[in-house]
């Protein structure tokens with residue numbers, strides 16, 4: 328497994344009036360090549376948790392291991408860790424600063440010590456992956472549309488060629504088409520490049536379609552950690568903490584109640600279609 | 612990390628001091644500062660100490676917060692004490708070594724100066740800890756209201772102050788976020804010589820400025836959309852009205868000042 332969290336606790340502004348216990352005893356293992364969805368309502372600690380994965384914030388208590396090594400150990404190379412665990416922040420377009428898109432994407436690889444040519448090579452590849460064509464290379468990042476900015480920023484992290492890619496709400500504020508495109512591209516990266524992916528989201532709908540495992544956070548604690556199928560079985564409990572299961576789950580349960588022999592654990596539209604067709608055929 | 616250096620640390624608690632009108636607290640703080648400079652005897656300091664300690668107890672703010680502000684002036688405090696201690700001429704020499712000497716007067720001045728500085732900081736901390744920055748500017752605006760007759764733009768200044776105060780934590784948070792995002796991309800803000808350090812700030816400062824301008828723009832737009840047109844004819848959502856406790860507080864402060872002045876005249 329590549330990343331492991333043990334009894335991680337995190338407190339913001341400890342010992343002041345504004346103390347917030349953002350993570351409580353989080354235990355998590357992220358295996359090589361997994362595609363994980365991290366879900367939770369606003370303020371449940373998702374962003375805080377993912378910042379632990381590349382050592383940006385240090386746990387108040389607990390340990391984080393990367394390939395079995397304790398990242399808080401004295402002399403651990405944090406810079407190396409950060410280039411192997413790429414983190415795309417919430418609203419990453421706010422971090423753009425260079426004069427043109429290509430140089431901005433080169434920032435990461437250059438910090439890794441690559442030469443200009445190598446960095447540009449990687450940048451071009453990354454930009455292609457997120458679907459930004461050559462015409463954008465020399466444009467100012469500030470003149471792009473919101474969705475294009477988002478892509479450029481994601482490319483900035485991809486160009487570092489991390490083995491684990493964490494995306495904090497990469498689709499927040501995008502239109503449905505932009506959202507699907509970005510998620511499809513991420514999913515393609517996972518399939519083709521075998522990158523481990525952690526996708527933070529508060530939309531079950533988004534996540535159900537792509538991920539193999541869902542981690543649900545509630546008030547700083549891990550509430551569920553299982554396959555989408557198993558997690559969505561608890562759709563009533565999820566509702567209680569301000570989340571919702573995908574529409575499909577509700578529909579399946581409604582059909583089941585009406586006496587159709589459908590599999591109520593179907594989580595995607597395709598699965599739903601199959602099970603509905605099967606039950607209808609059974610009736611005929 | 613960066614959030615810790617918030618300016619004007621307000622400490623939320625449920626105490627009578629928190630409920631007092633900000634004008635009362637401003638006047639009290641100013642009176643206390645004046646009193647500190649009037650005091651010139653041990654008795655006076657005892658009175659001031661009693662006053663300060665009771666106010667601190669009333670505020671329900673934990674003591675460590677009160678003295679946090681002292682860290683910033685520690686150096687100045689030390690220099691003041693050392694200079695006064697060694698360089699004040701006096702009648703009786705207490706300690707003598709090399710070319711330096713400590714006189715009875717020097718010792719006395721040094722101690723008084725130290726107490727004065729510490730009380731000054733702690734006294735103003737009590738005010739900023741129990742009053743939100745917004746209340747404070749509100750209070751200031753009302754207290755300085757008469758200056759409007761002299762065409763001083765009191766409302767505008769107060770408005771600018773409260774906006775600036777409001778933006779400090781937001782910008783700090785933003786800095787923290789952008790810094791983290793760039794560190795995640797391998798940026799290094801710590802090592803290197805001065806030139807490299809200055810250069811490494813570009814990826815932080817450019818996004819920060821852009822976001823500051825964007826926020827300022829949004830705010831201006833939002834204010835205009837709600838027909839903001841300056842202080843003329845503007846009413847408050849929570850107008851400042853004196854309650855009974857505020858008059859009591861004024862009374863107490865007057866008595867305190869009277870005692871201090873009496874002590875100074877008599878002794």
Ligand SMILES: Nc1ncnc2c1ncn2[C@@H]1O[C@H](COP(=O)(O)OP(=O)(O)OP(=O)(O)O)[C@@H](O)[C@H]1O
Nearest residue numbers: 339347349367368369370371372373374375376614
């Ligand atoms: N820099 C900070 N300083 C203090 N408290 C913070 C900070 N960042 C987050 N918090 C607090 O920590 C808790 C968890 O926040 P976090 O950002 O991890 O939530 P989240 O699950 O990512 O929410 P969202 O879906 O809104 O992004 C919240 O209560 C938040 O107020």
Ligand SMILES: [Mg+2]
Nearest residue numbers: 373374417495
């Ligand atoms: Mg978040």
